[in-house]
Amino acid sequence: MQTLRERLSRITDLGHAAAILEWDQETYMPAGAAEGRARQIATLRSLAHDILISEETGTLLEQAAPESAIDADLVRVTKKDYDKATRVPSSLIAELAEASGLSKGAWQEARENDEFSKFAPHLSKIVDLTIQHAEALGYEESPYDALLDQYEEGMTAAEVTRVFSELKADLIPLVSRIAESPATCDGIVHREFPRDTQWKLGMQVIEKMGYNTHYGRQDFSTHPFSTAFSITDVRITTRMEDRFFNPGFFGTLHEAGHAMYEQGIDMALEGSPLADGTSLGMHESQSRMWENLIGRSRPFWDYCFPHARKAFPDALGSETTDTFYKAINTVFPSLIRVEADEVTYNLHIMLRFELEQDMIAGKIRIQDLPEEWNDRMESWLGVRPSKDSDGVLQDIHWSLGAIGYFPTYALGNLMSTQLFNAAKKAIPDLDAKTSQGDFSALLDWLRTNVHQHGRRKTAGQILLDATGSELSSESWMHYAQSKFGELYGF
């Protein structure tokens, strides 16, 4: 057991070292260093992979005699990692890596020139290899299950389909109803917000929420992200726009939500593969909770607006909590997922999920994707891309071979309200606390019910233990209907 623990700790250290190199790549690395850095990251990742799939690891896992409950979980979880990693032939991994390398470049070019046809053959190749990948990983019902399982353990296409169908049935009417209501004005958030003040307000708020800068830090990067090098070093990045309040502020809250999850993992798991978020969906539930359920809530702005007005007297001096709260919650059907509001966001995801399933099932020809995309956008959201860079070419994911990843964004939204409702039940005065800038009870509840477990519990188990229910769209739908019904006066 001790030998196994040390071996797994070495694999974990290599993975974290690679993450540090990637963080540096996005924040401080000089431009000319790209090629060497890519090689170094690949070396670390492949060493970690080689140690994981080695016979010695297999034997140690077979023979391990757990000495504690944590040991037992460690063996159980790592056996799954080991099985998944050993099932896929290295030749296929190499092919996927090569194809996605080429495909990423082709996607960038296709997007710049709005030429889906240049990307199509690469996407075909990626889909072929991804199907092979799914076959190698194995599944019970559908190949898509195997893909999904990489990001959201135990989740199946059937369950996602069930939950998304329920959601869609209520969501499309809600979006239409909002679109028919008198528009709210979001001009306020497009005034002048000096970046250094945005930085200060963001830091002040996330530290108040519980992001611990003794064990983390924030830097700038082109695409914001959160990354953990250990439980004691969980970092976030942000980007800001001078004349748009939302991306910087809510992006900071979002990444801090991810980071607080990993800062809250039980220190007994430090340095082991268990010290990680349990799934992408559960991770997203934490980021979206702090970004939306707290950060875009009325009680939060009762607390925060006076600070924001003081920080940005020119932009907000003559505004009220009410006008500002409405501005940041404007719903506006739009083409680009990463700019979508809280309500329409899930539709962007469902669209991708349906198309991914069709691609993997061979039910759609790659060349027909743009048209299919645009038709669904028009029918669900009432907007139709006039060019593919605003449509099917907008996301990097498929070019990297990340198929089965998108659904986790929406699953995270659903989990966030399920968990939040349970927290509210446990903390009856949660809204009052939030309006006083006191987030400690909520963070404690999340630490206890979600964070501390790391990978010891699956997302499904966490949800069941914390809320008494399985994954469902009901609580999110109820939240959206009630919040936006009130905002849009119906």
Add this chain to the structure above:
Amino acid sequence: MQTLRERLSRITDLGHAAAILEWDQETYMPAGAAEGRARQIATLRSLAHDILISEETGTLLEQAAPESAIDADLVRVTKKDYDKATRVPSSLIAELAEASGLSKGAWQEARENDEFSKFAPHLSKIVDLTIQHAEALGYEESPYDALLDQYEEGMTAAEVTRVFSELKADLIPLVSRIAESPATCDGIVHREFPRDTQWKLGMQVIEKMGYNTHYGRQDFSTHPFSTAFSITDVRITTRMEDRFFNPGFFGTLHEAGHAMYEQGIDMALEGSPLADGTSLGMHESQSRMWENLIGRSRPFWDYCFPHARKAFPDALGSETTDTFYKAINTVFPSLIRVEADEVTYNLHIMLRFELEQDMIAGKIRIQDLPEEWNDRMESWLGVRPSKDSDGVLQDIHWSLGAIGYFPTYALGNLMSTQLFNAAKKAIPDLDAKTSQGDFSALLDWLRTNVHQHGRRKTAGQILLDATGSELSSESWMHYAQSKFGELYGF
């Protein structure tokens, strides 16, 4: 050969990854992350070590059939690395690591409380283990040779003794003569120099010298250093004082000198163990050349002073190139090595070299070190520490087990003037170019004669090929006598 190349590239990547983790540790890492980071670095270093000393590496080195001159050098140099690494039992490496871990803490405490006796038993232990280390490494004449060879390949205690004796014979009288001359005034450098302006001037100057920020960057750290992650990513750090011009500016030039060395290595060596400075002495020759032979020269300030005066109008507005040049070249015998001027610096090193030799030869009792230290300081420099933190406890090196390291600082000074004289012969108008801020001819000469070779040539070979001479104190002594004779009017 191809398999060997890939294996060595993997070892190099692991080492560079560890260096990135160390860089982060000194620049951006949050305080709470120290413990986990130490483990991660140890994991990477020990993996690299394990791959190097593995039987497979040995066999590959034995059977390698070089396909080029670079291959031949790669095999030759790596065989030496392999031999050195395999000669030392892992148990001894572990003992040394443990002892230096404890010793470093004890040294810090002893230094804070000025209690050498608290550090003495740790130093005894370190010396014992270091002797065992030397025995394991092997040597021809003296155990100290084996230690020296780790940092300055092929150098021997006998040769250092010969060169240092010559140097000391002339240097002590020079220091006395300066001490007897009318003092110059260095008050100018202790005026107000705003840090951000220091940063800008420093960056402007080192970029002009040839430090390429497309392949590097500067950050802040407590102790300035230079570090390379690849030929295309060579970074430096600096620190600044508001009311002292020298540490920031000359520190920046010093580290940029180190960095330009590694930026100048032949790209054909990228990713291999040959892509490194060939010895610590040769490295220091580059840093000291840019810091002192250029940076503290009259022609340099003919170019730079107008810029400095413009940058710092309050501090330098009424000064001249002449008064400033004198101020930055003030010689003042003092107790602390890292604050020593260009002339007295080498005496600090010689003192340490003599004591190290005596420790390894068992000619001095550890408890007598402080007294010995203070006596030599008084006799050579005319100053006597009143407390051990200003004497024998001032440097971290011994606590880490780095014995045999100090001499390379002075060897670097000697090499720097030898190389600089050769460059001057090749570039007759070098001073004129320097006074115009044109450093390209010098950098080209260094690239051709020193940098590009990486570890393909030893320091001795580089010196011989570039200057036609072996290591000697003559050129440095001549430089010091002429420069400071003129400055102090004798």
